[in-house]
Amino acid sequence: MKKISIFVCVLLVSACSAKPYIVNSTNITVSSSREVSIVSHGWHTGFVVPADTITKQLPQLKERFNGAQFIEFGWGDKGFYQSVEITSGLTMQAIFWPTESVVHAVALAEKAEIHFPNSDVKTFCLQNKSYAKLISFIENSFYKESNGDIVPLKNGIYGNSQFYKGEGDYYLMNTCNKWTAKGLSSAGMDISTAFKLTAGSIMAFLSEESNVLTSSSSGCYTKNASYR
DSSP states (O other): OHHHHHHHHHHHHHTSOOOSOOOSOOSOOOSSOEEEEEEEOSSOEEEEEEHHHHHHHOHHHHHHTTTOSEEEEEEEEHHHHHOSSOOHHHHHHHHHSOEEEEEEEEEESSOHHHHOTTSEEEEEEEOHHHHHHHHHHHHHTBOBOTTSOBOEEEEOSSSSEEEEEEEEEEBTTBOHHHHHHHHHHHTTBOOOOTTOOSHHHHHHHHHHHTTTEEEETTEEEEOSOOBO
16 A cells, blocks of 8 residues: 555656746846845745846736836645645645646835845845746746736735746746746756755855855945856
8 A cells, every 4th residue: 555655646746747847047137236125934935036027027916016117926736825724734735746837926116135034044146047937937937828918816824915827837856945946047057956845045145156146235236156
């Protein structure tokens, strides 16, 4: 019986979609370096990016978050992420059973470190081509209808926010934090995504990179970051 259970689990994982995939090239063009933040909410990490580029790619976001200066994006399990009450059953299902995914988008009027004063925030700069690939990765994280529209679901869990149907399956080896790692890899950072399963592993990587990815009040610039 134990062997059968293991076989079933292997079959389920092998049938899962590991989307969204790491982006190696994109048609998106960005004219200059841009500032990006990673926010850790304890168990979950997400990107905060300027609203202008991503809303050009996904006009529905501009309609929904008109006037936002920045947007935070997170990706995760549909049931767990949208639930008002987190139960042990939801937690176990999210970890061990392949499930549908969602994207959580939150409008911000100020920078991440101001908006989330009680969260761990790492802010850094990306060169224009690297930033464009990150934006492409975030765009690809949304499920799209045949006409290119993204699919809104429930209202989000804090602030001015919205859930959208996601691309790919959530499971043990394709978690919210691995999603963040794949985004960083898309941006050209030399990060191994295989075991970046926790928020701590993401923030530790960024702490090691802090001396080469720099932003300041006078502008956004990069030193010799470990880009691929």
